[in-house]
Amino acid sequence: MTTFVDPSTFPSLFDSSAEPSAESAPAVEAESTPEVTFEDLGLPSRLVRALAREGITTPFEIQAATVPDALAGRDVLGRGQTGSGKTLAFGLPVLARVALGGRAEPHHPKALILVPTRELAMQVADALMPLGKPLGVFIKTAVGGVPYDRQIDSLRRGVEIIVATPGRLGDLINRGVCSLDKVEITVLDEADQMADMGFLPEVTELLSKTPSDSQRLLFSATLDKDVDSLVKRFMTDPVTHSTAPPVATVSTMDHHMLLIPPQDKFPVTASIAARKGRTIIFARTQMGVDRLVEQLAAVGVRAGALHGGKTQRARTRTLAEFKEGRTNVLVATDVAARGIHVDGISLVLHVDPPKDPKDYLHRAGRTARAGESGAVATLVLPKQRRTTLGMLEKAGVNPAQTRVRAGDAALTELVGAQEPSGVPVVEEPEPPRRSEGGRGRRFGGGGGGDRGPRRFDSDRGPRRFDGERPRRFDGPREDRPRRFDGPREGGQGTGAAAGGTGGGDHRFTGDRRPNWRSRDERPRDDRPRDDRPSGGGERPHRRPARTH
Incomplete structure (x- = not known):
């Protein structure tokens, strides 16, 4: 009293x-406000100093909430909006725990971070590597689209933390070069997206290979039925931290539903794409993405295409150009764009309205990140209006509806649209390849690590491989496992391609190399299919010498 x-x-x-x-x-x-510091959360002083060197001094809300429980060894279930700092929320406890136990044994990582896409894996690794280096923690990605050899070599030398997509990690385990029986802590990032992409069986199998008493952290934008099944099976008395409800991601954005006639869809899209500022445009299919990029280039708008059918090399280059501002427009599918973490995106445009409210939230989450403002616009044809309104209602969004046509001043007022230049974009030439032929690198040349000392880049008679043994190509490899089921018959491959290889087994004709695409240019994706091409996986080898 x-x-x-x-x-x-x-x-x-x-x-x-x-x-x-x-x-x-x-x-x-x-x-x-500054009362809670990373040191207060219980992180080691070396890790706190590493954060300070990176300019990170104050934890985000999701980090302050989850890090203490994770450091205490609890299983953690976290939900936070895009851009809320989830990567460090799980990355810091993983680094702190792994650093305590010394180096990892060969082929036995101590921590596993599972993510749905290659881009997200690389961005997670890029965020954690500068923090892990002062602690002596080695981090490696295991994703499709890049050669196996470097990943296998890293595992052979010992990796403390492996950041992986389910398909490639499962393949490395099947090859006997990676084991999860020494994993101390496992993270599932974007768990709802992995479920949406059909990775749930692969994720379940991988988690079952980790010790049952190991710690598990699961982070997701939404915690729906599929994610809940993982929680019930693999997590023990998890503590839940949610920094925002599922609709909070879009509450700070401006939402516009632009009602357009069918014939105005592309002109309106082009004028919005020509705006100033960084823009992401979502299309439903890979073919739709490629077609729209070509159409935009024809009217003077330079745009990059991002989808699962692109090679890793092409996807990395496209993202780099977008981040560095060389391209202001990125056209993407849902799957590819969920791994994008780029600041300064001021507009998200849906040329194809999503059917699922979760997809809308994921798409919209590319803008208004970390407190920034942003806008989300959806192009809606008359026949799509009712279903789109129903979807937006489920997403918790009440958009402003405006009827517009190409050239209307309202487009400029709402989203900054302007007329494209009309001067076709001249595509920059591809960076020169290391080999004069269609392969990605010279056979037996320097670099690459796994290539042999000899070169085989001549079609002359003395060196022929007529089925005596499988031909070994030592250039860059696909992200899919290869089968070596024995030599092929010399009679195969007399045309441009042999049958039964899915169109990917091209042959030389005479002494001239055809204008073919290299392995690095062939499409592949991250779907959970054992990472093998549908028609087999043998490497192409040189056709027999002509006898006439």
Whole structure:
């Protein structure tokens, strides 16, 4: 009781001057904001210093909530909006735990971070590597689209943390070069997306290979039925931290439903794409993405295409150009874009309205990140209006509806649209390849690590491989396992391609190399299919010498 009657506790109420109380309130608030530091969360001092060197001094809300429980060894279930700092929320506890136990044994990583896409894996690794280096923690990605050899070599030397997509990790395990029986902590990032992409069986199998008493952290934008099945099976008494409801991601954005006639769809799209500022455009299919990029280039708008059918090399180059501002427009599918973490995206445009409210939330989450403002616009044809409104209602969005046509001033006012230049974009030439032929690198040349000392880049007679043994190509390899089921018959491949290889087994004709695409240019994706091409996986080898 004395606490409440002591006059010393009420000076500002009885003082005639209001200034002291006005100053005292902000002072308390100012002290409470930086009160929680990374050191207060229980992180090792070396890790705190590494964060400071990267300019990271104050934890985000999701980090402050989850890190202490994760450091205490609890299983953690986290939900936070895109751009809320989830990567460090799980990455910091993983680094802290792994650093305590010394180096990993060969082929036995100590921590596993599972992600749905290649891009997300690389971005997670890029965020953690500068922090792991001072701790002596080695981090490696295991994703499709890149050669196996470097991943296998890293596992052979010992990797503390492996950041992987389910398909490639499962293949490395099947090859006997990776084992999860020594994993101490496992992270599932974007768990709902992995479920949506059909990775749930692969994820379940991989988790079952980790020790049952190991720690598990699961982070997801939404916690629906599929994710809940993983929680019930693999997590023990998890503590749940949710920094925002599922619709909070879009509450800080401006949402526009642009009602357009069918014939105006592309002109409206082109004028919006020509706006100033960084823009992501979503299309439903890979073919739709490629077609739209070509159409935009024809009217003077340079855009990059991103989808699962692109090679890793092409996807990396496209993302780099977008991040560096060389391209202001990125046209993408849902699957590819969920791994994008790029600041400064001011507009998300749906040329094809999503059917699922979760897809809308994921798409919209590319803008208005970390407190920034942004806008989301959806092009809606008359026949799509009712279904789109129903989807938006489920997503918790009440958009402003505007009827527009190409050239309307309202487009400029709402989303900054402007007329494209009309001058076709001249595509920059591809970077020169290391080999003069269609392969990605010279056979037996420097670099690559796994290639032999000899070169085989001549079609002359003395060196022929007529089926005596499988031909070994030592250039860059596909992200799919190869089968070596024995030599092929010399009679195969007399044309441009042999049958039964899915169109990917091209042959030389005479002494001239055809204008073929290299392995690095062939499409592949991250779907959970054992990472093998549908028609087999043998490597092409040189056709027999002509006898006429």
